[in-house]
Every structure is written in C-alpha cells, then in structure tokens.
Amino acid sequence: MNHNSKKNLMTGSKIIIESLIKEGVDTIFGYPGGAVLNIYDELLNYKDKIKHILVRHEQGAAHAADGYARASGKVGVVLVTSGPGATNTITGIATANMDSVPMVILTGQVPTNLIGNDAFQEADTVGITRPCTKHNYLVKDIKDLARTIKEAFYIASTGRPGPVLIDIPKDITSSVYEFDYPENVELRGYSPTYFGHHVQISKLSAEILKAKKPLLYIGGGVISSNAANELKELAELLDLPVTSTLMGLGGFPSNHPLFFGMLGMHGTYAANMAISNADFIVAVGARFDDRVTGKVEEFGKNAKFAHIDIDPSSIGKNVKIEIPVVGDVKSVLSSVLEILNNKTEEISSAKYERLGWLEEINAWKYEHPLLYRMNDIIKPQYVIEKIYELTDGEAVIATEVGQSQMWTAQFYQFKHPRTLLTSGGLGTMGFGFPAAIGAQIACPDKTVFDIAGDGSIQMNIQELATAVQYNLPVKIAIINNNFLGMIRQWQELFYHKRYSFSEMNVNPDFVKLAEAYGAVGLRAKSPDEVVPVIEKALSIKKPVIMDFVVDKEESVYPMVAPGSPITGMLLV
C-alpha cells in the first residue's frame, strides 16, 4: 500500500494505545515480556493518560482487571506477554467468563513468521482461551488492528458481558499503518436483544399481579445491567419478597424488609422455603446454577417461572420456563413498571391478598434466622458482622472462595450494587486479593476489603507488593483456621471426618509477612480483640493484613447436601 505522509501513520504499538484511549481506558493491569516490549516502550510516552499497574504475577493482573470492572462497571484491561504471560492469565479469564465480567485481554504473540514453529515463549493462546472467552482474536494484519480492538470492547461490554482476548504478534506492534479508529462495528453474527418482547412483558405483568405467592429470585444480571433501582421500585410497588444468588447480592438492599437473604446451598431457611412454596417465581438475571437449585426437579416445584435474561441460552437450560423474556434486565423491568404503574387498583388488592404470604416468609425468617454461638474463641461470623458494622455496610468487599466467602454472603449486609466482588461461577481461590486491588484503583475513596481464608490468601499473596507499591490501602481480613475450611466441612459431613490433606500444618506468620512486604500486620486471638483490630486497620492508610485466629471447627450453616432439594437444610 502506498502510504501518504499526510495520513495518520503510526506503529502498531501506538495504534493499540490510541485505540485504548478512544475506548476511554485510563488504567491497565499488566506485566511486561519479550513479545510486548514494543507496546511497553510506547506506553512510557502515555504516562499522563494511562496508568499502568505492575502486578507480580499475570494471574493477579487478570483478577485485578476483573475486580476493577466489577467495582466500576467499566471494561477491565490486561496487558501481558506471549506464552507463560498469556497462560498465567487463564484462571483469571475463566473466572471473568463464568461471572460475565467485561474485560479485554491483550496478549503478545511471537512474530507472525514464527507462529507454529514452537518458538521461544510461544503458546497457541487463541486456541487455549477459546472456550473461556466470550470471543477472541489473533491479529494477523496491522490493517485489522484498530477494528479488532473496537470490536473487542464492543463485544466485551454489550449483551451478556464477558472477557475478549486479542493476541498480537510482535511484528504487528512494530509495523506502521494509518490510524483510523472505526466509529461503528459491523458484526453479522452478534446483535444482543435489549428490549424484551412486548407480549411476554404483558404476560409477566399480568401474572405478577395475579399470583398469590410471588417471589423475585435475582442474580448477577441485575448488577451488570445496573437495574438495582428498577428492581427496588418493582419490589416495593407490589410488596414482592426478594431472594438473591451470591452474584446478585447488593442488587437489592440486604437490610430491606422485603429481602430474605441468599438462597441455595448455603441460603437462608426463609429464602429456600419461600422458593419451594411460591406459586410464581420471577428469575431476574439469574441462571439456575446447581449451587442455587439443589435437586433441580424439586426447585420451585409449586411455581410457574418467568425468566428475564439477556442471554437466551440461559433461559430454559435447567428449568422449564413458562414466561421467557429475552432482554436487558433494566429495560425489561422498566417496561413492566410502565404497565403496572397504571394499575393502582389491582395493585392495592393484590398487595392486600398477599399479606399472608409475606407473614409466612417472615415466620420462617424468625423460626430459623442465621445464627452462631459465641464462646471464648473468635467466631468467623462475628468478625464479618463487625466488619459490616464498622464500615456501616459502605465498603467494597472482595472475597476468596470457601467458608469465608459464604459467611461474608450471609453476615455482611450488602446495601449497594458492585460492593460484593466474588468468584461465583468458577469459584477461584486467589481471586479476592487482586480483585480488591483493582477495586481500590477504581474506587480510591472507598474502603476496600478482601475477606480471605488462610488457604486462599496464599494463592496470590505476592500482590501485596503491588498494593504497597501503589499505596493501595486494601484491608485483608484472614479468617485463619489453619484449614481449608470448606473442604474440612465437607470431609466432616460426607467423609466421616477423614481430613485428607485439608489442614494447613504450616502457615506463614501473616503479621510478619505483611511487615516484610512493607504493609501493616495485625492479629486478633480473642473475641475482645476483634473490634480494636478492625478499627486500627481502618485508621491506617496502607495495606493491612488482619490475622483473625478463629475457631477451627466452625461450619457454614444452613447447608444443603449437593443434589438434595433445597428444603433439606442442615441447620445449626
């Protein structure tokens, strides 16, 4: 091609960064390496426009970008090198994919003439990430570079969001081409449905008025589509009881009188009983995961189902749906509200007829509330309750996976969307701490916690250096029972207390570890030390590790054995 010097000629590296700026990117989580050196060299020229966070492991970059995206609603961006740089991000990408988090991952690749040659630091990144991304690309021609980046951001952030990976060979980053960022995308095979079908919306609105025992079962879709206000309006308009999946927590205020807690394996007695006794269940941006439904044939067995979801493949996948509504949760709920707002009379009579239903659920709530018994050893639930009280429920809480995650879901009252960052689908230990780092960068003025176990915190502990380097005052609360607690719990319940390799016989001294990294370490060994430790941590403007030495034998209840109906709860 004959390049005219008046044209906007740039190197591939510059095109990449200019494209990111066009997409509104101001933060990148990354780690340099051979195949991305050209991009890194160019990045130095953009220090005032793009903040690059140097992590200590590429998995940390992926989780941090994920936490940044969950906390802010923006697309998280990752930049890593080829081969091991790319493969190290896989767990992070799969985590984001399962939880529908918008991310763009830029990976370096060996030069095009070496692809397929088993070159140094070569991996078939597109092949490896195909099943765990929403879509991915290998850029083989610099002409396609800007358009690919445009498409990647569009795909990542629209429809059911998800991670999109772009693999960029090194020679593409050094060659030169005209930069012309496309205004629009043309994707013949991709056009998400935003507005629900009016017939289905009318049916849903009619049924929600008619039902005697209606229930809203909300999931992460409420948060991704920023529909918390519409949901609250609908619930309050009709006095609809609400229960939430792990991913939906914060989508409806947990301290609201219409909220009855999380449902499923570790759900509340009231939520699981309500699901099983309701006559009409509206699933809102939820996907009937096995941890939610238990024995799927018994799930909501007395109910008709409506399901609002932007992903048609989620509807009718596990449970038969009478009223399917494909569309964006926010848009569909607004349409439902529009219809219902004209029906004042029907609404007051419907509300009157359902007083008994709310009383019934409230009775279950008082019959078996979430509880634990205090003694002279610290109870994990107590730590989480105190974190809630001392942050007034205004903190952003990232979690790891296992008991500490479930107790957080049960005992921290999430009042706002995007305040719980947790790996729900993939269940990734090691997610919480880097995610908290990403969230702290997205929300510099908020208090950000990672609630961890002594097992999971060690899976990405190296990111403490990142937190210290960028002076991110993330608070890590380690619920330290010297066990992989959830594994221990399952072995206690289902394997005759044969604790096979679940005890952490050796743990580091977490206080000294924090100090070694230049962070602050605190420890609480008895219940009376818990509040002072949290208060102290909150007063320090540095990363802090709080080591709570807790009861080893404590378990998460209620619990439903896998594959059992969710009414078959083991209570405390």
Place this chain on the structure above:
Amino acid sequence: MEKTHILSIHVENESGVLTRVAGLFSARGFNIDSICVAKTLEKNESKMIIATSGDTQILEQITKQLNRLVNVIKVQELTDEDSVVRQTVLIKVNADETTKSDIFRIKDIFGGRVIDVSRNSYTLEVTGSERKIESLIDILRPLGIKDIVKTGIIALQRTRKPNL
C-alpha cells in the same frame, strides 16, 4: 426423545470457526454425527451442515449456544419433511466374474456409477438419503466391502409449495 437433527449453520468464513463450533459441541457434551463445511456464494461466508442427536431440549440448547458464537450468523434446523437430505458414498467392493453383473445391477437400481475398476474390485459412487445408503451397504456386504467413505449429510430447505 433422542432423534437425529440436521442443523444448517451459516458462519463467517474466518480461521478457527470450525474449531469454535466443534469445541462448543464437545465442551457441552453434545454429539456430532456428521459435519460438512464449505464456502457459499456469499463472500466470506461458509455453511456447515451438522447432524446431531438429542431430545428437543438439547437441540434448543445447541441452537442457542451456537447463536452465542460471534462468528455464527444463522442457525436453522432442517427437517426431513421440508428439506432435501443427501449423502454420497464411495464404496470399494470385491468383484469377480460371478459377481460383476450383480454389482452392475445393484449400481443401476441405486442410480450410482462405477468410478474405478480393477481386476478384483469395483468402486461405486452412490448419492441418496441416509436410508438408501444403508440399504446399499446391506446389499453389498455379502460380496465383501474392501473400503468405504461417506461424505456426511448435506441438506437444503425445499422451496415452499403454494397452498392449493
């Protein structure tokens, strides 16, 4: 009920599309009984014909999951009633003086051709429905089939006849 379904899938003709589609089937535990892929007359567009099996709920999931793929433009189920379904087989069968005339007769009945001849074998080319190919194989089997290859199913929707 388990049943064979034929899916006609329009895809963008980009590298990796076949892997995306095949990978989706294996990752989600769906079956591929046969698959045929070739370019269409549209620029940058290919069509895949996949024969798969499962009940209607599984078919619905397959269709929805395929539609999630960014490179998939359109998915259509083709039923026996409203589409033409064909498969071609090349079949090398033992032949000697006593059986040659039988083979020729069978070939004629099935509307096929002899495309290669050697001293002791004939190779036939036959096109037809799956059932027709199966019965051809049944009839030739006693003579001794030396080798066989099938194309997999291809199918096209019939033009709708006007209601009379």
